[in-house]
Amino acid sequence: METRSRQQCLQSWGANSYGQLGQGHVEDQADPRLSDTAALHNKAVRAVNGGGGHSVLITENGEVFVCGQNHRGQLGLGHNADITTFQLCPSPSERVTKVACGWDFTLLLTDSGCVYQWGRGLFSHAKRALSPHPVPSYLSSTVPSLVPRLDQKTSHMVAAGSAHCVCLTGDGDLFLWGSNKHGQLTTPEPFLSSPTLVKHSLLGGEKVIHAWSGWTHIVAQTETGRVFTWGRGDYGQLGRQASPNQNPERQSAGPSAEGGNQAWLPAEVEVLRGATQGGVSSPGAGMNMECAETVHRPTSLSRSSFLVSDLFSLAAEPDTLWQCAL
Numbered sequence: 001m002e003t004r005s006r007q008q009c010l011q012s013w014g015a016n017s018y019g020q021l022g023q024g025h026v027e028d029q030a031d032p033r034l035s036d037t038a039a040l041h042n043k044a045v046r047a048v049n050g051g052g053g054h055s056v057l058i059t060e061n062g063e064v065f066v067c068g069q070n071h072r073g074q075l076g077l078g079h080n081a082d083i084t085t086f087q088l089c090p091s092p093s094e095r096v097t098k099v100a101c102g103w104d105f106t107l108l109l110t111d112s113g114c115v116y117q118w119g120r121g122l123f124s125h126a127k128r129a130l131s132p133h134p135v136p137s138y139l140s141s142t143v144p145s146l147v148p149r150l151d152q153k154t155s156h157m158v159a160a161g162s163a164h165c166v167c168l169t170g171d172g173d174l175f176l177w178g179s180n181k182h183g184q185l186t187t188p189e190p191f192l193s194s195p196t197l198v199k200h201s202l203l204g205g206e207k208v209i210h211a212w213s214g215w216t217h218i219v220a221q222t223e224t225g226r227v228f229t230w231g232r233g234d235y236g237q238l239g240r241q242a243s244p245n246q247n248p249e250r251q252s253a254g255p256s257a258e259g260g261n262q263a264w265l266p267a268e269v270e271v272l273r274g275a276t277q278g279g280v281s282s283p284g285a286g287m288n289m290e291c292a293e294t295v296h297r298p299t300s301l302s303r304s305s306f307l308v309s310d311l312f313s314l315a316a317e318p319d320t321l322w323q324c325a326l
Helices: 123-130
Strands: 007-014 029-034 045-050 054-059 064-068 083-088 096-101 106-110 115-118 155-160 164-169 174-179 191-197 208-213 217-222 227-231 277-281 289-297 305-313 319-323
Touching (some): 054 106
Antiparallel strands (some): 106 115, 164 174, 208 217
């Protein structure tokens, strides 16, 4: 007689130079292998996200676990040593609901709508842009640090690109900060050190209900279903014809270096109006980590079977995927 017990496991594979697969070593894996989740004490995984070389899990009870590259404090553990198995991150006392990873920094959202950030991945960008003024603490912290200018808002979603941050509030306001090398912040400034509101006038005068971030581009959907894209578009990821002047190699000083070019302004992709689902992905410089949360089903046979209950892809090609109702 077959017996079943619901025991969740985490399987991972791909690049593992810094232990980001959570398997206790730094060897790349071509096939799915169990991650070491002993620190989770059998808590179910609710979400998985990853950056350039680090991984973050959120459990059903809102705890945060991290592993992988930590040279810039992106694990939030208060030190800079890499970790090869998942460890509990000293996140805020509130329950964490969402997490987003940049290349070497991390964002999280709590159930009260507060946004926290850590990791020094944006520090060098900020130092160049703000000198001689000091860099804000949340851009250089190695432990979770509250992001200002959002504490009076109820944030609904966070996302991250390679070097920029995205936050959507319950009021339909979209805030961006970080590097603007590819015009992804809708401003001619090369760097924004604090969350800055995207003007509704740039989005047809409407509130935003959904937002997604690729490594260097952003997609937003407004309350009437209109879809706007902006940022880097040289791989066609904007879903529209990008300006011929929108060359990322010429934007190192920010979009203003284009001599008045406004390719960084959001533009609508009309064919996607009313789209029901969307998603974006971007490259991780050869790093590709996949995690599958599985349900272990012991049977009367000598071997065990696994059902994949959820699949998380942490890095892929620069693309944008949408589902539309016809």
